[in-house]
Amino acid sequence: MIFGGLQKNSLIDFPGKIAALVFTQGCNFHCPYCHNLGLIPMKGKDIFHEEDILLFLEKRRGLLEGLAITGGEPTLQKDLANFCEKVKKLGYPVKLDTNGSRPEVLKEVISAKLVDYIAMDIKTHPLEYSPGLCTAPMEQVLESSIRLILESGIDHEFRTTCVYPFITEEKIRRIIPIIKGARTYALQTFSSQSLYKPDFFTQGGRGLTPEETEIIQKLLAPHVGQCVIR
Numbered sequence: 001m002i003f004g005g006l007q008k009n010s011l012i013d014f015p016g017k018i019a020a021l022v023f024t025q026g027c028n029f030h031c032p033y034c035h036n037l038g039l040i041p042m043k044g045k046d047i048f049h050e051e052d053i054l055l056f057l058e059k060r061r062g063l064l065e066g067l068a069i070t071g072g073e074p075t076l077q078k079d080l081a082n083f084c085e086k087v088k089k090l091g092y093p094v095k096l097d098t099n100g101s102r103p104e105v106l107k108e109v110i111s112a113k114l115v116d117y118i119a120m121d122i123k124t125h126p127l128e129y130s131p132g133l134c135t136a137p138m139e140q141v142l143e144s145s146i147r148l149i150l151e152s153g154i155d156h157e158f159r160t161t162c163v164y165p166f167i168t169e170e171k172i173r174r175i176i177p178i179i180k181g182a183r184t185y186a187l188q189t190f191s192s193q194s195l196y197k198p199d200f201f202t203q204g205g206r207g208l209t210p211e212e213t214e215i216i217q218k219l220l221a222p223h224v225g226q227c228v229i230r
Contacts, residue, residue: 001079002026003048004039004072006056009064014095014117015155015184017065022053024071024080029099029134031123032197032205033163033190039072040196050083057090066116070097075105084114095119100145101138110152117155119186120145124166125174132166146178157184159230162208162216172216176223183225187213 005023007013013021026042027034038044057067067087074080075098084094095117098106109115123133126142149156158179160167179185190207208216213229220227 001050001077001083002042002044003050003053004044004046006048006053008056008060010068013068013070014066014093015157017093018063019066019068019095020057020060020064021068021070022048024069024074024077026076027071027073027099028076028101029073029123029129030196031133032195032200033161033192034196035191035194036072037194037196042076050079054086054090057087057092061091064092066093066095068095068097073099073101075102080105081108081112081114084109085112088114093117097121098145099123100142101134103141103144103148106145106148110148110154115154117157118149118152119157119159120149122146122158122160122175122179125171126178128166128171143178150179150181155183157186158182159186159188161188161190162213163190164206164208165204167208167216169212169215169219172219176220180223182223185220185224185227187217187220187227187229189213189230 002025003022004025007021010019010021013019023039025044027040087094093116096115097119100120126139129138217227217229
């Protein structure tokens, strides 16, 4: 495992738990509004060793209630399942954040009962990821990941950063049939700090207004357990 960061405690990253947060290094998407620029390359400047993170977790047993694994994209890490197993042996529930691009890895950790909560980003309709967000077509793999999560029985959420032109009312209407029945759908506000592509704004990109976000929330709410704005 290659880690690019450690947050020692968080009240918001693992619903209902006081958790630590680890950031894996490397991402296979190139979202123009990404603000975790240092985590995109597979090799980062600040590397945290797996042994040090496990030692930290061992020392914090009884104080922390879980570990959230985010990125970058955690499913790119070849030792993800092994790391999750080690964390579970320490007694920690595990939350996994993912962009859904590697359903085979999700299937592995779900089948082995190595994760307790999964959060998957849905950045736009799966047909429209390429070329704005990634280089290859993603429809089949993303829909496979969504189905795996919906059918897993594991606590989960799907989440969307509300950024135009990737998210519009029309696109949300097309996303609804794919995620229908999800336990939680989270709409995230857009942060304009440290953008991966600073010219995103000048090329028509923008965060949705609060009013636009509320309209999307009303569209989603009847089809999921709960739809929240963060």
